């Protein structure tokens with residue numbers, strides 16, 4: 001991507017599906033990734049980093065499917081600096097209307113010495129070869145000197161210059177370990193802006209991690225020095241403490257236009273729906289006091305503040321909730337609402353469902369409306385999520401269950417699960433409480449044993465007849481995975497949530513069995 005013609009326009013590069021997705025408990029199936037990619041396109045991001053194609057056949061397919069289907073943003077695939085990775089990424093983004101290959105190689109002394117075991121000259125050579133190879137496939141190439149924030153400034157400048165000479169069109173400066181502070185990071189960007197030959201002909205990009213809680217502040221400081229692309233994720237999900245939160249950086253630029261004078265192409269009214277969608281898909285809750293999209297972000301509790309708000313909102317409000325898409329009124333539909341109203345509401349909440357999914361959702365909506373008088377947005381989101389989950393090619397679905405519990409009696413559960421070919425398998429178990437018994441019965445049928453590390457139930461809305469949302473977090477072979485489900489019956493919600501993670505494990509087992517080892521490059525860097 002050439003430098004945008006408007007010098008004040010900031011390119012929003014979303015990496016929720018790559019840096020975000022690889023963080024513990026945030027993995028998504030291909031259908032969920034596609035849904036997120038469509039929603040990111042609606043949001044108006046400029047670039048979607050859709051995945052790391054060499055990582056697995058599943059990652060490759062997912063990037064390729066997004067490149068083929070999603071229009072609007074540039075679709076980017078990540079690659080380490082070696083031919084196998086780069087060729088695989090090129091193949092994955094080949095069918096995009098606008099594709100990008102993002103090549104990275106570590107440059108800091110620590111990484112050179114202990115991880116790569118390469119001299120500075122070897123690093124430069126490898127970077128140049130990688131960028132040239134990527135340019136052979138694609139006109140849009142981004143290069144990242146990994147751990148740039150801890151790289152000696154002179155060496156960083158040299159690598160950046162050589163990557164530009166080799167054909168990189170975007171130069172990204174990652175603070176890979178979240179070590180930078182705003183003044184330090186701004187100084188790095190300023191140094192590159194004034195010393196690196198060719199820097200004004202490319203887009204200078206920033207990529208910050210939040211280990212010290214400064215990812216957004218660092219990104220903004222870099223923009224102040226002339227960087228014009230920000231790499232970020234929805235809800236700030238990502239490796240360890242996460243990445244720069246997209247919603248925070250975008251709203252900071254918008255709210256403080258007076259100070260930064262910069263713009264983005266983001267439709268901010270879709271920020272809150274997309275935050276909710278991601279949280280539902282991954283099962284990772286957004287903390288209540290999270291800036292912009294947390295439940296308390298616009299709640300004024302203190303008497304003095306409430307008094308000020310009643311007199312004049314701007315006394316205590318710097319952004320309007322509706323600017324980020326927080327609905328003014330929550331109560332939407334009821335028993336007599338029609339198909340059209342429901343369809344419209346589902347679309348307003350940012351879901352892309354097929355006609356078949358909408359028909360099933362309508363049936364579930366009517367069934368729910370028989371049990372519960374008022375249907376809120378949160379209920380509709382839950383029904384839409386159930387549809388997306390139902391389409392995820394699950395191995396097992398819940399055919400039925402019974403559970404018994406009571407003071408002084410042993411708790412037990414009997415469960416029937418349906419396989420994709422229609423066969424139904426049944427088993428029963430006793431346990432310490434109905435949920436334990438239920439999970440054990442599922443384990444007996446599926447033969448999958450996982451460690452449950454967290455389990456929660458909460459009401460989706462506030463009335464006594466509210467639907468219950470169950471969230472289950474499990475560990476399997478050292479990887480965390482989350483499932484969530486909603487039902488008016490919390491035991492059923494628990495069974496469905498548990499089954500969601502069991503299905504994730506089942507498809508992971510299948511992928512592991514199918515994984516061709518010849519796609520994995522003989523590199524010393526197994527993970528990023």
Ligand code: KIV
Nearest residue numbers: 104144146147174176
């Ligand atoms: O944090 C990092 O350095 C990365 C690179 C791959 C850009 O995610």
Ligand code: ZN
Nearest residue numbers: 019176207239
């Ligand atoms: Zn990163």
